Amino acid sequence: MRMRTRKLAALLAIAALALGACGDDGGDGNGSGEFESGTTMAELADAGSIRIGTKFDQPGFGLVNLEGVPEGFDVEIGKIIAGELGISEDGIQWVETPSAVREEVLERDEVDLVIATYTINDERKQRIDFAGPYYIAGQHIMVRADDDSITGPESLQAGDKTVCSVQGSTPSENIRPYLANEDEQLVLFDVYSRCVEAMDAGDVDAVTTDNVILLGFIAENPDGYKLVDSGTFTDEPYGIGVQKGDDPFRDFINDVLEEIVADGRYNAAWDATAGQFDPNPPTPPTVDRY
Amino acid sequence: MDVIIENREAFLSGLLLTFQLCALAVVGSLVLGTVLAVMRISPVPPLRWLATSYVNVFRNVPLTVVFFLVVFALPTIGVRADFLRIPGLDLAFTRLGIDLPYFRMAIFALLLYTGAFVCEALRSGVNAVPAGQAEAARAIGLTFGQNLRHVVLPQAWKAAVVPLGSVIIAMIKNSALAGFFGLTGDLSATFQQLISARGQPAIPVFLAVAAGYLVMTVPLGLLLDRVEKRQAVTR
Numbered sequence: 001m002r003m004r005t006r007k008l009a010a011l012l013a014i015a016a017l018a019l020g021a022c023g024d025d026g027g028d029g030n031g032s033g034e035f036e037s038g039t040t041m042a043e044l045a046d047a048g049s050i051r052i053g054t055k056f057d058q059p060g061f062g063l064v065n066l067e068g069v070p071e072g073f074d075v076e077i078g079k080i081i082a083g084e085l086g087i088s089e090d091g092i093q094w095v096e097t098p099s100a101v102r103e104e105v106l107e108r109d110e111v112d113l114v115i116a117t118y119t120i121n122d123e124r125k126q127r128i129d130f131a132g133p134y135y136i137a138g139q140h141i142m143v144r145a146d147d148d149s150i151t152g153p154e155s156l157q158a159g160d161k162t163v164c165s166v167q168g169s170t171p172s173e174n175i176r177p178y179l180a181n182e183d184e185q186l187v188l189f190d191v192y193s194r195c196v197e198a199m200d201a202g203d204v205d206a207v208t209t210d211n212v213i214l215l216g217f218i219a220e221n222p223d224g225y226k227l228v229d230s231g232t233f234t235d236e237p238y239g240i241g242v243q244k245g246d247d248p249f250r251d252f253i254n255d256v257l258e259e260i261v262a263d264g265r266y267n268a269a270w271d272a273t274a275g276q277f278d279p280n281p282p283t284p285p286t287v288d289r290y
Numbered sequence: 291m292d293v294i295i296e297n298r299e300a301f302l303s304g305l306l307l308t309f310q311l312c313a314l315a316v317v318g319s320l321v322l323g324t325v326l327a328v329m330r331i332s333p334v335p336p337l338r339w340l341a342t343s344y345v346n347v348f349r350n351v352p353l354t355v356v357f358f359l360v361v362f363a364l365p366t367i368g369v370r371a372d373f374l375r376i377p378g379l380d381l382a383f384t385r386l387g388i389d390l391p392y393f394r395m396a397i398f399a400l401l402l403y404t405g406a407f408v409c410e411a412l413r414s415g416v417n418a419v420p421a422g423q424a425e426a427a428r429a430i431g432l433t434f435g436q437n438l439r440h441v442v443l444p445q446a447w448k449a450a451v452v453p454l455g456s457v458i459i460a461m462i463k464n465s466a467l468a469g470f471f472g473l474t475g476d477l478s479a480t481f482q483q484l485i486s487a488r489g490q491p492a493i494p495v496f497l498a499v500a501a502g503y504l505v506m507t508v509p510l511g512l513l514l515d516r517v518e519k520r521q522a523v524t525r
Binding site for chain 2: 103104121124126172187202
């Protein structure tokens, strides 16, 4: 049964591409009534399917369950956007997009959207465009529950504490200015769980990344780890990646984001997912229509 | 091209660290491999069994597994490759002496793995020495050690140069794994940092990093060709 839906989705995706090509050639495509013809929205709505890139290993935001279906806040946002396009949940094809490939999959047209704890920044904006932000995360530091010697990023300036993050991540770049000596203090692994293992083993003193990710680890082991007192020390606005230059689609997503904040669907999605780790509901940020 | 020029410091420091890692791991694996090879051809059966088992294990286990063992498993029993904090040597190779163990662990993992291959390359060289050479040496009363040092190993080395070169070149490329096991700032980690965190275009960075490995492997290959030619003449 699942196989059949998947095949159907693939067929629909091909049909969408074909329709897209027609639209380019003929000028006036046969768009659906709701959206202006030729736009991404019309193509997706006509196809009845959408490809969304998300994380598959991020508790609270995008984590695959035992059935292989991702769950989390990013996933809920994706479902809402698909719903606004008239696409049912069965029409969504979830594509795993680890941090390193998020720009690539958009550039190569392997996904229509990337919703994957994706921090908006200027370098990335040169290759893709962002709708949103829909959430402001912040970088935080997690230490062993019995360790009071680290109180914030400034505790790293003395040079005697080591900190772990993930290769190629924004947090790994943000923490560098706080370090007295990168060679001696910074450890980078491919995933955060390795950092936590290294902290358990005593090889590193702290793990730093966005608060929501750390809260996921603390939720798994509340007696083992804690966040330091200083609070978050950066703003990481999470945006929704779309292909470069697709402004109508970006505007559409921004409209949807504003709408769901107003009608309460945003908070409901949060409470059902990441809200389980973070008792404080987030303040929805204003979207940036750059 | 701009990408490479803008980030030249990152590339150069990555190249330097990868070079240091490889230099130390090559020396370590040559030492370990020679010891293993001597054990495998020694007249003492337990030593032969030990070295044979070692080679069979480490030559047949994927390097990633060896890295996992060294970086994540051994620390749980308190082994952190601390024997590599060699006094004096850490002046030239500053990463050897610091508290973070991942540089030492990377060397340890690489030399454990590569040592098995070096052993076999050397043994293939030893096998290429005609049996009459060792027999003649024994006949004139040389001990096993003297036999090895003066007769067998100098000839074995010539036959082993080519396979040894391949082993070392493979190890240089294998060293890219270290960047995924906690080592910060080597060539492969630099690649990740530039394309992912700093959003640089992937292809030029990829080519520059690939060139960084070629800078080490191609001259080494040429050097080995020359060594091989010179020794062919003296044979």
